[in-house]
Every structure is written in C-alpha cells, then in structure tokens.
Amino acid sequence: MNDKNSTSSNINDSQFIVFELENERYGLSVVKTESIERMTQITRVPDSSEYVLGIINLRGDIIPVLSLRLKMGLKPKEYDSDTRIIVIDTGIFRVGIVVDSVIEIINISEMGIQSTIEILTDRESQLFKGVYKSGNSVIMLLDMDTVLGVEDSNPKKEIKDAAIV
Amino acid sequence: MSVTQYMELFIEESKEQLQMLNQFLLEIESDPHSLHGINEIFRVAHTLKGMAGTMGFKSITSLTHAMENALDAIKSQKLKPARNVTDILFECLDVLESLIENVINTGSDNGIDIKMLISGLDSLTGTPVEQQSESNDIQNQNEMWFDIYQLKIIEESITRGFITYFIKVQLDKACLLKSARAYVIFKTIEGFGDIIQSNPSVQDIEQEKFDLSFSTVVISRTDKDVILNKLYNIFEVDNIFLKQITKDDLDKVKSTTRNSEGAENLNQSQDSALSKSTQTNLRLGKSIRVDTERLDHLMNLVSELIIIKNRIQGTDRHNDNQVLTEAVEYLGKVTTDIHDAVMKVRMVQVETVFNRFPRVVRDLALSTGKEVKLNTYGAGTELDRIIADEIGDSLIHLIRNAVDHGLESTNERVAAGKSRIGNIDLIAYHDGNNVVLVVGDDGKGIEIDKVLKQALSKGLVKESEANKLSEREIMNFLFDPRVSTAGKISNISGRGVGMDAVKSKVESLGGIIEIETAKGKGSKFIIRLPLTLSIIQALVVKVSAEHYAIPLNSIREILNVKSSFIKRLRDQEVINYRDVLIPLVRLDKRLNTSNSERDDKHDGPITLVILSKGERLSAIAVDDLVGQQEIVIKSLGKYLSEIKVLSGATILGDGRVVPILDINHLI
Numbered sequence: 001m002n003d004k005n006s007t008s009s010n011i012n013d014s015q016f017i018v019f020e021l022e023n024e025r026y027g028l029s030v031v032k033t034e035s036i037e038r039m040t041q042i043t044r045v046p047d048s049s050e051y052v053l054g055i056i057n058l059r060g061d062i063i064p065v066l067s068l069r070l071k072m073g074l075k076p077k078e079y080d081s082d083t084r085i086i087v088i089d090t091g092i093f094r095v096g097i098v099v100d101s102v103i104e105i106i107n108i109s110e111m112g113i114q115s116t117i118e119i120l121t122d123r124e125s126q127l128f129k130g131v132y133k134s135g136n137s138v139i140m141l142l143d144m145d146t147v148l149g150v151e152d153s154n155p156k157k158e159i160k161d162a163a164i165v
Numbered sequence: 166m167s168v169t170q171y172m173e174l175f176i177e178e179s180k181e182q183l184q185m186l187n188q189f190l191l192e193i194e195s196d197p198h199s200l201h202g203i204n205e206i207f208r209v210a211h212t213l214k215g216m217a218g219t220m221g222f223k224s225i226t227s228l229t230h231a232m233e234n235a236l237d238a239i240k241s242q243k244l245k246p247a248r249n250v251t252d253i254l255f256e257c258l259d260v261l262e263s264l265i266e267n268v269i270n271t272g273s274d275n276g277i278d279i280k281m282l283i284s285g286l287d288s289l290t291g292t293p294v295e296q297q298s299e300s301n302d303i304q305n306q307n308e309m310w311f312d313i314y315q316l317k318i319i320e321e322s323i324t325r326g327f328i329t330y331f332i333k334v335q336l337d338k339a340c341l342l343k344s345a346r347a348y349v350i351f352k353t354i355e356g357f358g359d360i361i362q363s364n365p366s367v368q369d370i371e372q373e374k375f376d377l378s379f380s381t382v383v384i385s386r387t388d389k390d391v392i393l394n395k396l397y398n399i400f401e402v403d404n405i406f407l408k409q410i411t412k413d414d415l416d417k418v419k420s421t422t423r424n425s426e427g428a429e430n431l432n433q434s435q436d437s438a439l440s441k442s443t444q445t446n447l448r449l450g451k452s453i454r455v456d457t458e459r460l461d462h463l464m465n466l467v468s469e470l471i472i473i474k475n476r477i478q479g480t481d482r483h484n485d486n487q488v489l490t491e492a493v494e495y496l497g498k499v500t501t502d503i504h505d506a507v508m509k510v511r512m513v514q515v516e517t518v519f520n521r522f523p524r525v526v527r528d529l530a531l532s533t534g535k536e537v538k539l540n541t542y543g544a545g546t547e548l549d550r551i552i553a554d555e556i557g558d559s560l561i562h563l564i565r566n567a568v569d570h571g572l573e574s575t576n577e578r579v580a581a582g583k584s585r586i587g588n589i590d591l592i593a594y595h596d597g598n599n600v601v602l603v604v605g606d607d608g609k610g611i612e613i614d615k616v617l618k619q620a621l622s623k624g625l626v627k628e629s630e631a632n633k634l635s636e637r638e639i640m641n642f643l644f645d646p647r648v649s650t651a652g653k654i655s656n657i658s659g660r661g662v663g664m665d666a667v668k669s670k671v672e673s674l675g676g677i678i679e680i681e682t683a684k685g686k687g688s689k690f691i692i693r694l695p696l697t698l699s700i701i702q703a704l705v706v707k708v709s710a711e712h713y714a715i716p717l718n719s720i721r722e723i724l725n726v727k728s729s730f731i732k733r734l735r736d737q738e739v740i741n742y743r744d745v746l747i748p749l750v751r752l753d754k755r756l757n758t759s760n761s762e763r764d765d766k767h768d769g770p771i772t773l774v775i776l777s778k779g780e781r782l783s784a785i786a787v788d789d790l791v792g793q794q795e796i797v798i799k800s801l802g803k804y805l806s807e808i809k810v811l812s813g814a815t816i817l818g819d820g821r822v823v824p825i826l827d828i829n830h831l832i
Contacts, residue, residue: 046808064801148804
C-alpha cells in the first residue's frame with residue numbers, strides 16, 4: 001500500500017489516489033501521501049475541532065485523524081469495511097484523513113486537468129487543483145495543503161503547483 | 166577527517182576551556198595569591214593557544230599567546246595580579262568568547278580587533294618574556310654536547326690517533342641559499358673524515374631551519390690548517406671556528422653530560438610524576454563525548470522497549486506459566502534499569518549551568534555598585550541535559566532581577582541594620598521526581614500592595630475582586646507582561662521584565678515557578694522541573710469509557726468519598742481536603758466525555774484524585790482507576806498543538822492510545 005515506491009510512466013503525468021466521499025470521486029496527489037490504512041481504533045481528543053476524530057497509533061507513532069466528510073461540510077457516515085485512512089506527511093506535520101473508500105491510483109496527464117474556477121465559488125475552488133474527467137466520472141483534485149491549512153513558505157512548491165493547474 | 170569534523174570538537178572544547186578560564190579568573194580575583202588559579206589559567210590559555218593554532222585561528226592564537234606572557238609574569242612574581250590585571254584578563258575572556266562566537270557563526274575568527282588588548286597585555290609585562298627564553302635556547306645549542314655513544318667514538322678515535330675537530334661555521338649575512346651553501350660545506354668536511362654530530366641536525370639544515378651558523382663534529386686525520394683553508398675558500402662563508410677536541414675537553418664534557426644526564430633523569434622522574442598525576446586526573450573524569458542525537462536515539466529505543474515490555478506484561482496476566490511470569494518480571498526490572506541508566510547518561514550536573522553565574526553576579530555588582538556575594542548550594546544536583554541547556558537564561562534573568570531590584574544599595578542595607586554585602590542564593594536539590602532550583606536574595610522583598618495596585622490600574626483584576634485575592638494570586642501578576650513593562654514603581658521596577666518569558670520557558674519544560682517574599686527579608690523564586698522529559702510514571706484513570714494518564718508526580722493522594730462530601734461554593738464544586746477547601750473538577754464534564762456511566766444522583770463513592778501543582782491543590786473526579794504504569798510521552802504533533810488540556814499521549818502495551826492530561830491546565 002505504500003505508494004512512494006510507485007513510479008510514473010510519463011514525466012508529465014502525476015499520480016493521484018482516487019477515493020470516494022458521499023458517492024463523489026476525489027483525487028489526491030501521491031507526492032505527500034505516506035500510506036493508506038484500514039480503519040483502526042481512534043482515541044478522542046478533548047477540546048479539539050469537530051472534524052478532528054482523534055489520534056491513532058500508527059506503528060508506534062501518534063497521528064491525528066480528521067474526518068474529511070466533516071471538514072468538507074458533509075454528514076458523518078458509519079465506518080465500514082471500505083473505510084480507509086489516508087496518511088499524509090505535509091512536511092510540517094503528519095495527519096490521517098478518513099475517507100469512505102479508496103478506488104484506485106491513476107496517472108493523470110496535466111493536459112487533462114480543467115480549472116474549477118468557472119465551476120465552483122471562489123472559496124470552494126481554492127480547495128481544488130482542478131477537475132479531471134475520466135470516462136463517465138469526474139474526479140475533483142484536492143489541494144491537500146489548503147484543506148489542512150498548511151502554511152507552506154516554500155516557494156518552489158507553489159511554482160510546481162501552479163504548473164499542474 | 167576533515168577540518169569541519171574537528172571544528173565541532175574545537176568549539177565544544179574551547180567553550181569548556183573558557184568556562185574554566187572564567188572560573189579561575191574569579192578565583193584569583195578573590196585570592197590574588199592563589200598560585201593554583203594562576204597555573205590553571207596559564208594552562209587554559211596554553212591549551213586554547215594550541216587548539217587555535219592547530220585550527221589556524223590566528224587572532225585567538227596571538228591573544229592567548231599575549232595572555233600567556235602576562236600570566237607567566239604573574240607566575241614568576243614580576244607582575245602582581247592587581248585589579249587592572251584581572252580586569253584586562255576578564256576583557257580577554259570576553260574577546261575570546263566573541264572570537265569563538267565568530268568561529269561558530271562564520272568559521273573564522275576574523276572581524277574583531279585584538280591589537281589594543283594585546284598591547285595592553287604587553288604593556289603589563291614590559292619586555293616580552295618570550296624573547297628571553299628563545300635566546301637562552303640558542304645559547305644552549307651552541308654548547309658542545311655529546312651523548313654516551315658519541316663520547317665513546319671520540320675517545321676511541323683519539324686513542325687510535327685520529328683527531329676530532331669541533332667546527333662551527335658562520336655564513337655570510339647576505340647568503341641567500343643557506344641550505345645549499347651548508348650542503349657544500351658539509352660535503353667538504355665529509356671529504357676530510359666522518360661527521361659524527363651536527364647541530365642543528367642535517368635534516369633541519371636541509372630545511373633551512375637554522376640561523377646563520379651551524380656546528381659539526383668530525384673525526385679526521387687531516388691537519389687543521391688544511392681544513393680551514395679549504396673551508397675559507399667556499400663562497401659566502403663568513404667565519405669559521407675550529408677546535409681540536411682533546412681528552413681534557415672530553416672530561417669536561419663528560420662531567421656536564423653526567424650532570425645533564427642527572428638533570429634528564431630528574432626531568433624524567435618529574436615527567437613520570439606528571440604523567441601519573443594526569444593519569445589519575447584522567448581516571449577521575451574518564452569520559453567520552455557523545456552526540457546528543459545518539460543519546461536521543463538510544464532514549465527512543467528504550468521507549469520502544471518499555472512499550473513492548475508493557476505489552477508482554479499485559480498478555481502475561483492471563484498466563485499461569487510460572488517460569489514465563491518470572492521471566493517477564495525480570496524483563497520488567499531490567500527495562501526499568503536500562504531506562505534509569507540511559508537517563509543518567511543524559512544527566513548533567515547543574516554545576517554546568519551555575520558555572521557562568523559568578524561572572525554574571527560580579528559584573529552586575531560592578532555595574533550597580535552593590536556588594537554582592539553569590540552562594541551556590543547543590544551544584545552537584547543532576548538534571549536532564551536538555552533542561553539544563555534550556556533553563557540557564559531564565560536563571561540569569563532571575564539573578565539579574567535579584568541583584569538589580571531585589572537587593573538594596575549598600576547604604577540602604579546599612580541603614581536597615583543588615584550586613585553590607587547582599588547575598589544571592591542559588592540552590593538546587595532533588596524533590597521526588599523533580600529538580601528544584603531556587604534563586605533567592607536577602608533584599609527588601611516585593612511589596613505586594615504595589616503589585617496589586619499596578620494590576621488594578623492595568624485592569625487585570627476588578628476592584629471588587631481585589632480583596633479576595635490571595636498573596637499567591639497577586640504574586641502571579643508579576644508574570645504578566647502588562648505589569649512588568651510599566652516598570653515605573655520604584656522598588657518593583659523591572660522585576661517583571663521578561664518574567665513572562667521565564668514563566669513560559671519553565672512551563673514549556675513541564676515545570677512551575679513560584680515566588681515567596683517577605684518584606685525586608687528578601688524574595689525567593691522557586692522553579693520546579695521534571696527530572697526527565699520523556700518517560701514518566703503515570704496513573705491511568707477511566708473517565709466514562711475513555712482512558713487518561715495523569716503524571717504520578719503531580720498526584721498528592723487518591724480518595725474515595727461519598728457524593729455528599731462535595732460542597733458547593735456558588736458555581737464551583739469544592740471539597741474539604743485536610744481543612745482546606747479545594748476546587749473539584751469533574752473530568753467527564755471538563756473533557757466532554759459522552760455516555761457517562763455514572764448516575765449523578767446516585768450516592769455511591771466517588772473517586773477523587775488530589776493533584777498538586779506546587780502549593781496549589783485541586784481534586785478531579787474520575788470514574789475508575791486503571792493502574793499505575795511507566796509510560797512514554799509522545800507528542801500530539803504540530804497539528805494538535807492547540808490542545809492545551811493534553812500534554813501528549815502514550816501507547817499502552819495493547820496498542821491503545823491514551824492521552825496524557827496536562828495538570829497545569831486542569832488546576
């Protein structure tokens with residue numbers, strides 16, 4: 001399940017993890033993704049935000065876990081055998097996000113990414129790098145740093161992100 | 166090994182040397198006749214010079230060299246270590262510190278003008294000492310000297326009818342290629358016989374390591390005039406001194422040789438005595454330097470080991486295999502011992518922090534014009550290296566405040582009937598799982614009324630509530646930056662400058678700070694710090710269905726009481742604990758746990774954990790006690806850094822994650 005080892009067939013392609021939330025498909029760049037985990041016991045953290053589900057023991061490390069549903073303003077859903085935690089390392093902190101299910105990992109060519117600016121409101125569109133049409137389905141490509149509120153002062157990253165959009 | 170690898174070592178060691186320099190300077194300042202102090206300072210300056218020389222730091226080398234000269238003069242009692250001398254040496258110390266700071270920052274010791282200081286040092290000593298000793302060396306070199314082997318050869322040659330010549334050649338001052346010229350002369354002399362001695366050595370001559378003259382001893386059958394004639398024909402030879410060595414000469418040389426041999430023996434015995442003493446020194450402080458990162462890594466491994474041990478202990482409960490149970494028990498003991506051992510490795514004596522304070526106090530005393538005596542107690546107390554590194558600045562701050570604002574001026578002290586000299590006490594001791602550091606003064610104390618007045622004027626407390634405040638609560642205003650920055654009120658002015666920084670530093674290390682003061686008698690700032698930062702004994706409690714860990718060192722007592730025991734004071738629940746009313750916190754409500762198993766109306770026993778934070782007490786109500794356990798503190802990470810009620814989390818043996826309550830934010 002460790003995607004760091006996966007290699008892209010084309011330099012211009014980016015690899016994305018495709019997952020589902022409320023029957024919609026979202027994409028997340030594998031670059032900062034550490035691993036995909038099955039649901040595990042979550043310990044609640046008092047005084048935390050509503051979308052912070054708690055902390056988990058990830059092979060001896062304590063990792064906070066967020067509900068992406070709650071973070072995106074969706075209703076909570078019971079965990080089932082498809083529920084997954086995607087562990088992300090932003091470089092500043094590590095965090096797990098809970099999603100309904102993980103579908104696949106795909107290569108997306110930069111050419112196929114369409115901006116969301118015309119489709120969504122300003123505030124919403126900031127959460128996304130763009131949309132990608134794959135056959136009949138539409139994949140919303142999340143900008144995880146914005147979702148998690150990472151203030152990244154590294155200018156290189158911004159240039160790289162800009163190139164993808 | 167590259168130079169950069171030595172660099173760290175150089176910086177580390179030079180810092181240590183400077184620390185020692187500081188210490189011994191203070192020693193000779195208080196006791197100018199302390200030969201020990203002078204010797205040690207000389208040794209430190211010499212060591213620094215050697216180290217800096219190896220690394221190619223010229224400024225440090227020349228400054229320490231000049232210091233050596235001055236110190237040598239003091240040692241030989243040509244110079245008295247009066248005030249002006251110690252002052253300039255202290256100045257040297259400061260400059261050396263900034264030079265090394267430059268080395269750390271820029272990799273070179275440039276950028277600081279040391280000429281003034283060096284000329285200051287030179288003017289102390291008058292004539293540079295170094296030249297004298299060097300000229301002595303040259304004289305020694307000019308003397309005829311033979312070892313036993315050479316003596317035998319010469320004696321034998323004389324009996325066989327050979328002539329032994331001592332030839333000293335002086336080259337012309339204008340001679341350019343001295344070694345080449347010397348080579349020609351050597352070749353010529355060799356033509357007459359066997360050269361058995363050369364001074365300086367042939368190698369040194371080849372490398373031009375000689376002034377203008379050199380001497381040889383040659384065994385030959387040739388007549389002395391022939392030799393002289395040949396040698397004078399060599400270009401650029403200025404003067405030649407040729408002497409036939411007779412039996413009489415040999416006897417003379419023999420006696421001096423014997424003397425010098427005796428001296429050498431003496432030297433040797435001194436050497437061996439010296440090496441013996443250094444050996445014992447080595448044995449006393451036998452140590453190696455270890456990168457703190459490696460220690461941290463070791464500590465992490467021990468943490469993992471403890472988690473695994475806890476897991477094995479957990480599964481062992483359902484096991485009735487006696488052998489296994491014993492083995493697990495033993496494993497537990499060994500793990501605890503390893504933990505203790507690693508902890509000890511990470512410990513340093515608080516002395517390493519205290520060492521820099523005598524100087525701070527000295528400078529403060531000078532600048533404030535007060536007479537101050539610094540008394541340190543418990544400098545051997547050990548604490549975690551990280552804590553020692555972090556707490557130093559806070560202590561300096563407290564000391565500065567104590568001297569500057571705590572102590573009265575000398576006149577005021579005399580008027581108040583106190584001794585002229587103000588005392589600053591620096592105390593360290595262990596108290597359970599804590600290290601306590603106290604900075605105390607015997608000055609005028611803090612005027613509580615004035616603190617309260619200022620708190621009122623800054624709107625920190627309402628007039629109506631002011632009367633209810635305890636002395637301790639009022640004192641706490643001193644840690645508020647708004648109180649400190651005002652700084653107009655005479656005898657507490659500046660008291661608070663940066664006190665909030667001190668408090669937050671102490672709290673970030675998991676400690677607490679308290680103030681005790683008595684009017685006219687002085688004040689005490691008491692800092693309590695945990696012994697270690699990463700592994701603690703904790704009590705795991707159950708609240709609703711959730712588990713929480715409470716550090717054992719903050720637990721005073723555990724009580725089982727009836728719910729009627731709990732009283733109400735307005736909106737606050739309190740209990741009567743040993744005749745003192747203390748606040749009660751219901752953890753389930755405070756932590757918002759759902760599905761409380763406990764029925765509030767039920768008058769069954771309630772489990773209370775009495776917590777203490779310094780002198781402050783508080784009770785928390787929990788549902789159940791799970792047990793006491795050694796736990797490894799893990800950070801919640803940056804994403805949850807806003808959660809103040811928890812100080813971290815730990816992983817139990819069964820893999821379960823248990824949050825650790827931060828007592829500072831519960832009381």
